Amino acid sequence: MDLKQDAFPAPRSGEEKSGRLLDVKDLHVEFHTRDGVVKAVNGVNYSVDAGETLAVLGESGSGKSVTAQAIMGILDMPPGKIPQGEILYRGQDMLKMSGEERRKIRGRKIAMIFQDALSSLNPVLSVGYQLGEMFRVHEGLSRKEAKTKAIELMEKVKIPAAKERVNDYPHQFSGGMRQR
Ligand SMILES: Nc1ncnc2c1ncn2[C@@H]1O[C@H](COP(=O)(O)OP(=O)(O)OP(=O)(O)O)[C@@H](O)[C@H]1O
Numbered sequence: 001m002d003l004k005q006d007a008f009p010a011p012r013s014g015e016e017k018s019g020r021l022l023d024v025k026d027l028h029v030e031f032h033t034r035d036g037v038v039k040a041v042n043g044v045n046y047s048v049d050a051g052e053t054l055a056v057l058g059e060s061g062s063g064k065s066v067t068a069q070a071i072m073g074i075l076d077m078p079p080g081k082i083p084q085g086e087i088l089y090r091g092q093d094m095l096k097m098s099g100e101e102r103r104k105i106r107g108r109k110i111a112m113i114f115q116d117a118l119s120s121l122n123p124v125l126s127v128g129y130q131l132g133e134m135f136r137v138h139e140g141l142s143r144k145e146a147k148t149k150a151i152e153l154m155e156k157v158k159i160p161a162a163k164e165r166v167n168d169y170p171h172q173f174s175g176g177m178r179q180r
């Protein structure tokens with residue numbers, strides 16, 4: 001995937017809310033399979049400032065999801081490999097960080113909504129429990145507090161009757177609701 005960037009400018013206010021968040025520099029990702037090497041990402045460059053939205057368009061199989069997985073640090077390695085490139089979060093190269101440092105950023109600072117929402121949600125846990133997980137794990141909230149937060153999040157993305165639907169399981173949601 002090659003990429004030229006033409007993004008919307010970011011509004012600026014406050015320390016945490018301004019400045020460069022993410023720089024992807026000359027990123028290469030390859031998969032070493034039995035049938036040979038798949039060069040999935042070949043020198044991608046992009047950056048995202050606080051408050052900015054960047055849309056990446058490209059044909060199917062061009063490496064959009066693999067780039068996102070590399071940024072999140074969830075590539076299957078092996079067979080995946082990052083032979084070249086940098087992924088800077090607020091100027092720090094995440095590829096050179098320890099697993100512990102990366103975990104602190106993942107979930108709190110960078111999150112990912114998966115393309116296939118049904119298979120990325122656990123079918124035996126309620127939607128509310130799974131949404132609440134990040135508050136329990138990252139912010140140490142109780143189950144009850146986390147559930148309240150989950151309802152707030154669902155209301156934010158306009159899920160009707162969020163208070164009741166928080167107890168639903170993923171298969172009871174529509175495709176669009178799952179992605180939201
Ligand atoms: N685990 C893997 N092992 C081998 N090849 C992989 C693996 N994951 C992805 N690929 C290959 O990497 C390339 C890029 O895939 P990717 O999923 O990033 O495409 P995409 O741009 O997100 O496509 P779509 O628009 O269809 O979602 C594809 O050729 C894909 O087959």
Ligand SMILES: [Mg+2]
Nearest residue numbers: 064065066115
């Ligand atoms: Mg994809």
